């Protein structure tokens with residue numbers, strides 16, 4: 001494969017490379033889980049590299065290119081194991097006046113079904129409408145639009161996590177002998193269940209794990225900490241139309257915990273600044289990632305050095321914070 005740069009340790013291997021080449025170089029059926037955000041159907045352009053999936057002529061061209069990625073993931077994934085795709089409905093333009101959408105999650109589902117995956121779950125990650133308005137300045141989310149002509153009003157779209165299982169029998173069960181141990185989210189764990197954490201007795205009595213499981217098994221993930229993301233601002237290159245928006249670590253931590261065992265391999269084809277490698281490594285898995293853009297790769301290298309030192313409590317303030325002054329959102 002044509003690798004421009006790479007860093008390998010016994011806990012992760014990250015490549016400045018095209019993910020399709022990177023997966024071609026891997027053996028079949030060995031990856032235990034993959035998790036990623038693809039470029040959203042060409043909505044934002046990360047670079048002018050012709051191998052960049054965001055650099056496509058239109059939505060259909062994106063899917064023709066993306067098909068190679070989904071085929072590659074299918075080949076390298078162990079039978080019976082999962083791939084989790086973070087996505088959203090794609091607005092017709094990125095001018096902030098989005099008036100209609102394409103069913104991007106639905107098109108992703110149909111592509112996976114065509115290529116040998118079973119569609120097994122869809123989770124919605126809730127977004128607070130005013131925070132979305134302040135971050136994106138979408139006109140259809142302004143209260144003023146409601147006042148003037150509510151036919152122009154829109155929705156603060158959720159993010160979706162669509163999950164697929166490769167057909168075939170899983171040879172290695174993903175076990176949780178004492179249930180789930182950590183909760184990744186804003187909601188406070190009820191005090192009366194804390195004493196069951198790590199319960200080694202009958203698991204029907206493990207009220208701590210049962211409480212976490214109920215949050216994770218819900219189709220609505222409504223307490224993801226939006227600011228809990230890896231540092232990304234320094235990775236911005238001078239030609240950036242929009243800087244990369246890292247996936248929240250709470251989302252990745254949940255996926256990695258639910259669908260991989262400690263010591264297993266988790267892959268991301270679209271690494272960005274490294275979130276989907278950082279989380280697995282912090283949770284005792286091995287991470288593999290590819291990123292095409294040099295400035296993002298360099299930031300991923302730095303972020304992974306933090307992981308090797310034991311990690312940090314990230315909570316970078318994003319511009320999606322609610323401001324004191326609501327006028328901006330009106």
Ligand SMILES: C[S@@+](CC[C@H](N)C(=O)[O-])C[C@H]1O[C@@H](n2cnc3c(N)ncnc32)[C@H](O)[C@@H]1O
Nearest residue numbers: 018019046052053246247270272273275291292
């Ligand atoms: C939505 S971003 C992913 C951000 C990532 N989830 C994070 O938390 O940092 C998509 C990324 O895919 C990268 N990309 C696009 N085409 C690629 C390809 N063929 N191989 C590797 N990376 C690619 C882009 O440069 C961009 O960083």
